[in-house]
Amino acid sequence: MILNYIGSYSLLFSLLISAIIFLISIFSIQNKKESIRNLNKLFFFQFFLVLISFLSLIILFVISEFSNTTVFNNSHTNKPLLYKISGTWGNHEGSLILWLMILTFFVFIYFLKSNTRPIRERLFTIVFQEIIIIGFSIFLLKTSNPFNQVIPTPDQGLGLNPILQDPILAIHPPVLYLGYVSTSLIFSSALASLICLNVNREWASFIKNWIFVSWIFLTLGILLGSIWAYYELGWGGFWFWDPVENISLMPWLCLTALLHCTLVLEKRSSLGSWTIILSIVSFTLSVCGTFLVRSGILNSVHTFANDPDRGVYILIFLFFLIFSSLIIYFLYQDKIISNKDHFNFLSKESSILINNWFVMYFLSVVLIGTIYPIFLEVLSNEKISVGPPFFNKLIIPFLIPFLIFMAIGPNLKWIKAKKFKIPIRLSILLFINLVIAFLVLKIFDEVTLKLTLLLTASFYLFFITFKDLIKKEYKNISQTISHFGFSLLILSIILNSFLSKEIITNLKVGDEINFQENIIKFKKIESSFSSNYQSLIGYFEINNKHLFTPEVRIYDQPEVITSEADIKTNLFKDRFLVINLVKDNDYLNVRYQEKPLMIWIWLSTILITIGGSLSFIKKYEK
Amino acid sequence: MNFFKYILIILFFFFSSISISSEKNINLELKIFKNLRCLICQGQSIYDSQSDFAESMKLVVRQKLELGMSENEIYSFLEDQYGEWILYDPKFNNKTYFLWILPFLMFLFGALLILRKLGVFKK
Numbered sequence: 114m115i116l117n118y119i120g121s122y123s124l125l126f127s128l129l130i131s132a133i134i135f136l137i138s139i140f141s142i143q144n145k146k147e148s149i150r151n152l153n154k155l156f157f158f159q160f161f162l163v164l165i166s167f168l169s170l171i172i173l174f175v176i177s178e179f180s181n182t183t184v185f186n187n188s189h190t191n192k193p194l195l196y197k198i199s200g201t202w203g204n205h206e207g208s209l210i211l212w213l214m215i216l217t218f219f220v221f222i223y224f225l226k227s228n229t230r231p232i233r234e235r236l237f238t239i240v241f242q243e244i245i246i247i248g249f250s251i252f253l254l255k256t257s258n259p260f261n262q263v264i265p266t267p268d269q270g271l272g273l274n275p276i277l278q279d280p281i282l283a284i285h286p287p288v289l290y291l292g293y294v295s296t297s298l299i300f301s302s303a304l305a306s307l308i309c310l311n312v313n314r315e316w317a318s319f320i321k322n323w324i325f326v327s328w329i330f331l332t333l334g335i336l337l338g339s340i341w342a343y344y345e346l347g348w349g350g351f352w353f354w355d356p357v358e359n360i361s362l363m364p365w366l367c368l369t370a371l372l373h374c375t376l377v378l379e380k381r382s383s384l385g386s387w388t389i390i391l392s393i394v395s396f397t398l399s400v401c402g403t404f405l406v407r408s409g410i411l412n413s414v415h416t417f418a419n420d421p422d423r424g425v426y427i428l429i430f431l432f433f434l435i436f437s438s439l440i441i442y443f444l445y446q447d448k449i450i451s452n453k454d455h456f457n458f459l460s461k462e463s464s465i466l467i468n469n470w471f472v473m474y475f476l477s478v479v480l481i482g483t484i485y486p487i488f489l490e491v492l493s494n495e496k497i498s499v500g501p502p503f504f505n506k507l508i509i510p511f512l513i514p515f516l517i518f519m520a521i522g523p524n525l526k527w528i529k530a531k532k533f534k535i536p537i538r539l540s541i542l543l544f545i546n547l548v549i550a551f552l553v554l555k556i557f558d559e560v561t562l563k564l565t566l567l568l569t570a571s572f573y574l575f576f577i578t579f580k581d582l583i584k585k586e587y588k589n590i591s592q593t594i595s596h597f598g599f600s601l602l603i604l605s606i607i608l609n610s611f612l613s614k615e616i617i618t619n620l621k622v623g624d625e626i627n628f629q630e631n632i633i634k635f636k637k638i639e640s641s642f643s644s645n646y647q648s649l650i651g652y653f654e655i656n657n658k659h660l661f662t663p664e665v666r667i668y669d670q671p672e673v674i675t676s677e678a679d680i681k682t683n684l685f686k687d688r689f690l691v692i693n694l695v696k697d698n699d700y701l702n703v704r705y706q707e708k709p710l711m712i713w714i715w716l717s718t719i720l721i722t723i724g725g726s727l728s729f730i731k732k733y734e735k
Numbered sequence: 736m737n738f739f740k741y742i743l744i745i746l747f748f749f750f751s752s753i754s755i756s757s758e759k760n761i762n763l764e765l766k767i768f769k770n771l772r773c774l775i776c777q778g779q780s781i782y783d784s785q786s787d788f789a790e791s792m793k794l795v796v797r798q799k800l801e802l803g804m805s806e807n808e809i810y811s812f813l814e815d816q817y818g819e820w821i822l823y824d825p826k827f828n829n830k831t832y833f834l835w836i837l838p839f840l841m842f843l844f845g846a847l848l849i850l851r852k853l854g855v856f857k858k
Binding site: 702 | 765769770772778780782783785787818819820821822823824825830831833834835837838841842845846848849852853854
């Protein structure tokens with residue numbers, strides 16, 4: 114098939130172009146060139162060739178060309194068109210080519226958008242970026258070429274894991290990758306500005322845009338993954354502290370810290386070297402994400418593609434990146450021109466420091482909790498599990514002061530809050546919130562010290578950010594909306610977690626049970642056939658008005674049984690009903706849950722990203 | 736009229752508190768399910784899984800609860816049978832000192848850095 118060759122060779126040519134760009138950049142740095150405009154064509158072609166290669170792979174998937182190994186392993190003629198397309202990045206090879214395409218796309222955009230930066234810094238950024246691109250290109254061609262051929266051509270493919278055949282999961286990886294990959298530019302630009310002694314206000318306000326891009330896409334990517342897990346994995350949770358989820362959370366936390374600390378660099382010319390460290394760590398964590406997910410080291414529902422050899426390559430590449438960036442950091446970090454003034458305790462910069470302090474603590478909890486079991490197993494052959502209780506125990510107590518600081522911080526001034534008359538008012542408000550939280554918990558008979566304090570802090574943040582939102586007259590709309598969104602998120606999660614109710618039981622057709630104030634009736638069961646699965650649909654009626662039709666799907670290629678929950682959403686709660694087959698029995702396992710404020714968890718996260726996006730609009734208005 | 740209202744409210748709270756106490760057992764059961772790893776699954780608790788292993792584990796937990804065993808007794812019983820791998824809540828012992836303590840050390844280290852930046856050490 115000709116497309117196999119087109120795809121393969123355009124990758125090779127793009128690698129060639131990357132090498133040329135790399136050499137030209139090095140040459141231009143040595144000769145102190147004044148103009149680098151001629152490079153833009155090369156950047157375009159570098160991207161264009163990877164794009165051609167990626168499109169070839171998509172077409173191969175669409176026409177089900179099973180002479181291609183990737184298509185053979187991950188597709189099937191019976192699959193709907195959407196999932197043939199999304200199957201392209203639902204596997205290791207395809208997802209890497211997507212990764213590479215985004216990488217070349219972003220460096221092209223960077224080149225077009227960085228006119229304001231000094232040429233030397235741009236060239237260094239390009240050098241680092243090309244090293245990353247070349248590294249990934251070689252990785253792709255050597256260990257995971259998507260265009261290998263199967264001889265003789267098989268008649269049928271092996272199919273895509275049915276739980277991945279889902280509209281949200283079709284777009285989840287590309288969105289997440291946009292977030293991951295754009296951290297590479299933050300990394301390259303940070304190192305370049307360090308070498309060029311440009312770690313200053315101008316650089317901070319330039320790199321802030323890229324940090325926002327990364328952070329917004331990562332937030333959306335995590336949100337999509339979470340929504341998918343909620344309705345598809347069939348057990349009604351949305352965050353499981355699963356290693357692969359943690360791995361996407363870590364760069365997000367790091368970027369959140371970075372986002373805040375660049376503000377200090379921009380406004381106060383301080384925390385320069387900390388900004389550089391966070392930039393390096395963000396990218397490292399993003400590559401780690403790819404490495405750990407794709408290498409099969411993690412024991413998780415998400416590791417669909419397992420291949421240790423590839424892990425070794427990424428691991429070596431990762432070590433190379435970390436070591437070289439650390440060397441650059443230690444060579445240049447004392448040259449960072451920084452405002453050496455001490456911070457005043459009651460100032461915005463101090464509160465941002467406190468934000469960074471807590472966020473880095475959360476990051477270290479997640480990091481240690483995720484990788485400690487791996488190290489323990491390698492070193493002592495002992496297997497332990499680190500699950501939700503560990504993370505809850507270490508994170509929740511620290512979340513309480515964090516939320517309170519988050520409420521106060523944005524209301525402080527830079528350098529020094531002149532008159533801090535607020536404490537009395539703030540503490541009265543805090544006390545009122547304590548009473549509200551206690552009463553709310555009392556009504557639901559859930560009073561515990563931890564929960565009361567947590568709810569107090571989140572009510573407090575909620576009311577203060579809400580007040581800021583109304584009162585601030587759009588002065589810092591991006592920040593107020595994001596913070597309000599975050600307070601709403603935390604509040605929804607807490608209320609959701611202790612107000613959720615569920616029942617798990619076995620029912621036959623015609624059975625009826627009472628749960629809380631609900632009567633659940635199992636009316637009938639029907640089966641139906643689709644192109645690539647057979648399904649059993651249960652008909653349930655709750656309180657004689659809500660009809661639920663959860664499904665069990667039996668896919669044939671590959672043979673997998675999945676449960677499709679039926680979820681009825683309104684502003685106050687989700688009703689969630691899912692059925693499962695029970696072996697050798699004529700009854701079904703029925704799980705019914707009421708999950709309050711579920712929709713607000715999604716909406717508030719969207720609000721957070723809207724807040725982030727607004728920072729761009731404001732810039733254009735200026 | 737008002738009197739009846741109060742009586743109704745009191746009765747409501749009375750009954751709802753009763754129903755809650757009978758629910759407590761079920762909640763405990765679910766809590767235990769969520770804290771146990773399904774050993775044959777990929778990163779799922781037995782609560783999340785429908786596999787044969789998970790189903791039989793659920794039966795075991797239910798039996799032990801009916802026998803009057805406490806939550807912790809059930810955990811240590813299962814740990815003896817299957818090893819620590821089954822518990823999602825890692826214990827604090829010589830294998831896990833670092834796991835539990837390292838985050839706190841990081842937090843303290845961060846506190847030192849911040850105090851330095853605030854100029855507390857230079858007076």
